[in-house]
Amino acid sequence: MNIDTIKKEFPIFDEKIQNNDLVYLDSANSSQKPKVVIDRINEFYTKQFxxxxxxxxxxxxxxxxxxxxxxxxxxxxxxxxxxxxxxxTKGATEALNLVANTLGQNYLQEGDEILITELEHHSNYVPWHFLRKSKNIKINFAEIKILRLLTLDQATV
Ligand SMILES: Cc1ncc(COP(=O)(O)O)c(C=O)c1O
Structure with missing residues (x-):
């Protein structure tokens, strides 16, 4: 896998952001689109919508x-x-709400436990939080131990 070849597929990396190359790390939600996807969406909206x-x-x-x-x-x-x-679905938030409000609503019973991590984005916490209240279930948070290595006082540069 050649990262430079893959990167060339994404037109946004040709842009300068405040005179700098773009580094985009938020792909867990709205990921950047490669040209083939942009072209196909454009074709659909133009000719087939x-x-x-x-x-x-x-x-x-x-x-x-x-x-x-x-x-x-x-x-x-x-x-x-x-x-x-x-x-x-439109994205992670909608998908997680759908799972919580269908499977969760139908199959979870009082006393059941949901396991997520302490690092979770609120899109994977809020739907379970509402179920916790309405169904009296418990949410457990798995510890992310590796993060402890990244605290500033322990960091070695
Ligand atoms: C790490 C992370 N996960 C999930 C989401 C939610 O994703 P979506 O925008 O697809 O609902 C976000 C949104 O900000 C996010 O930053």
Whole structure:
């Protein structure tokens, strides 16, 4: 894997940010997009845009087929048993809320425990926090020991 070759696929790295090269470390949420993704989104909005699963005119059926074919591609890519296991969401926050409010709401019972880490972003804490209140469950936080090595007083440079 050549990092420079991969980086060239992302047009944003051609930009200077306040005269500096961009270093982007926030990919757990809104990740930067490679050109192939930007081009495909542009093509869809330019030539194919319609809603999915809600209309029967030509563009809507075509968009629905593209969407469902993508679900099948993702199923194959991650080796899921059934394409209906693939659920697209806008991002991590929506996905985690969906899991908490469906699986969590249906299967968790009083006294059950949820295990997350003490390093969790609030998108993976808030949905469980609300379930903790409504279902009387417990949240356990796994310690991230490696972080202790990174405290300033212990850092060696
Ligand atoms: C580390 C981390 N995880 C998850 C999220 C939530 O991601 P999304 O914006 O996809 O809901 C964020 C958003 O800021 C984040 O920084």
């Amino acid at each position: 319609s809603n999915v699963g809600r209309s029967v005119h030509y563009l809507a059926v075509a968009a629905t087929n593209l969407y469902e074919n993508t679900r099948t591609s993702v199923q194959r890519y991650i080796n899921a048993k059934d394409k209906n296991e693939i659920v697209f």
